[in-house]
Amino acid sequence: MLKKLALIVLAVAFLASCAGDNTDTATSDVTELTIAQLNANAADYAGKMVKVTGTVDHVCQHGGKRMFLMGDEPSDRIKVECGDQPPFKPEFEGSDFTVSGTLIELRVDEAYLDNMASEIQAEEHEACPAEQQSQDAAEHAEHDDHDPLAQVKALRAKLAESGKDFLGYYHIECASAVEVAAK
Amino acid sequence: MSQRGFKWRKWNNILHRDIGYLVFGMTIIYALSGIALNHMKDWNPNFQVNRRDVQWTQGAPGHDVNRAQVETFLAEIGEEGMYKKHYYPSPQFMKVFLKRGSVILDVQTGEGYVERLQKRPLFYEFNWLHYNPTRLWTWFSDVFCGLLIIVSITGLFVLKGRKGITGRGAWLTGLGVVIPAVFLMMYL
Numbered sequence: 431m432l433k434k435l436a437l438i439v440l441a442v443a444f445l446a447s448c449a450g451d452n453t454d455t456a457t458s459d460v461t462e463l464t465i466a467q468l469n470a471n472a473a474d475y476a477g478k479m480v481k482v483t484g485t486v487d488h489v490c491q492h493g494g495k496r497m498f499l500m501g502d503e504p505s506d507r508i509k510v511e512c513g514d515q516p517p518f519k520p521e522f523e524g525s526d527f528t529v530s531g532t533l534i535e536l537r538v539d540e541a542y543l544d545n546m547a548s549e550i551q552a553e554e555h556e557a558c559p560a561e562q563q564s565q566d567a568a569e570h571a572e573h574d575d576h577d578p579l580a581q582v583k584a585l586r587a588k589l590a591e592s593g594k595d596f597l598g599y600y601h602i603e604c605a606s607a608v609e610v611a612a613k
Numbered sequence: 614m615s616q617r618g619f620k621w622r623k624w625n626n627i628l629h630r631d632i633g634y635l636v637f638g639m640t641i642i643y644a645l646s647g648i649a650l651n652h653m654k655d656w657n658p659n660f661q662v663n664r665r666d667v668q669w670t671q672g673a674p675g676h677d678v679n680r681a682q683v684e685t686f687l688a689e690i691g692e693e694g695m696y697k698k699h700y701y702p703s704p705q706f707m708k709v710f711l712k713r714g715s716v717i718l719d720v721q722t723g724e725g726y727v728e729r730l731q732k733r734p735l736f737y738e739f740n741w742l743h744y745n746p747t748r749l750w751t752w753f754s755d756v757f758c759g760l761l762i763i764v765s766i767t768g769l770f771v772l773k774g775r776k777g778i779t780g781r782g783a784w785l786t787g788l789g790v791v792i793p794a795v796f797l798m799m800y801l
Binding site for chain 1: 653659660697698701702712715730741747
């Protein structure tokens with residue numbers, strides 16, 4: 431009985447050790463860049479494994495599912511989502527991290543914006559028919575924290591200015607995040 | 614002794630009791646965090662934000678402040694040893710990352726504030742679980758919800774008679790279904 435158990439344990443340990451061989455292959459497929467390089471050529475890396483190092487500027491306070499890494503310049507920023515990894519901690523803010531993961535692209539084109547606008551309009555129509563009747567537009571607008579339709583309008587203008595078929599928004603789906611020791 | 618039919622009520626009550634014990638902890642966690650997260654617009658459910666005003670003491674910081682100068686300033690405002698990093702998010706402001714906090718300063722006036730986030734005891738931990746931190750927890754909470762369904766259904770049949778599901782229970786259960794149904798009809 432014990433011999434059989436030992437054989438099973440050895441077999442499981444052998445299989446588990448085989449699983450570790452993938453890391454070498456995975457590492458060679460990862461492209462290491464600065465955040466500035468990544469932002470400048472993000473479309474080329476969409477769907478691929480990338481590795482960047484930066485300072486954590488902000489960790490989402492609601493669950494820590496996303497954080498923002500900053501490069502040498504404050505304008506060089508990339509969003510990182512934790513994906514299947516454990517959530518990011520607020521203590522990460524101000525620390526340097528090396529993040530590896532897949533660069534995910536969100537394409538915002540005219541169809542996307544049309545869909546977004548109709549969803550916003552549908553929500554506004556259903557949410558407050560009583561308010562639309564009894565309050566004047568100025569009072570209603572005063573209580574709005576933001577105007578989603580104005581945001582859609584701004585995105586349309588940006589799309590038109592770019593001369594491209596779509597605007598690309600990128601984030602890294604984290605596979606690993608390792609703190610860089612402070613100098 | 615003749616054998617009676619399957620004693621379903623006995624097993625119903627056993628299930629209700631034992632699963633009830635099992636899900637007690639998780640129910641408290643999800644209920645408390647649910648209330649906390651429900652009122653996210655009224656308060657920060659995870660952190661207490663403590664803010665105090667500070668003033669750069671050597672004129673205005675400007676745009677060329679080095680680490681040593683920032684550390685001296687931090688010592689003056691009672692944050693010695695808390696320095697992590699500093700940078701300029703915009704031409705108007707300087708931000709200093711502290712251990713578990715930050716300082717924002719106007720580079721021209723030197724005015725600013727220290728902001729510290731203090732985790733709300735229990736709420737921070739409970740809310741963290743409610744946010745589904747890992748896939749494993751997602752599966753675990755699915756099982757918990759399944760157990761809640763069993764506890765709810767078995768609870769309907771614990772008592773017999775006028776205090777059971779055919780008596781008072783029918784009214785109260787009906788009310789518990791009618792209220793969400795009315796909300797759905799009104800707002801969906």
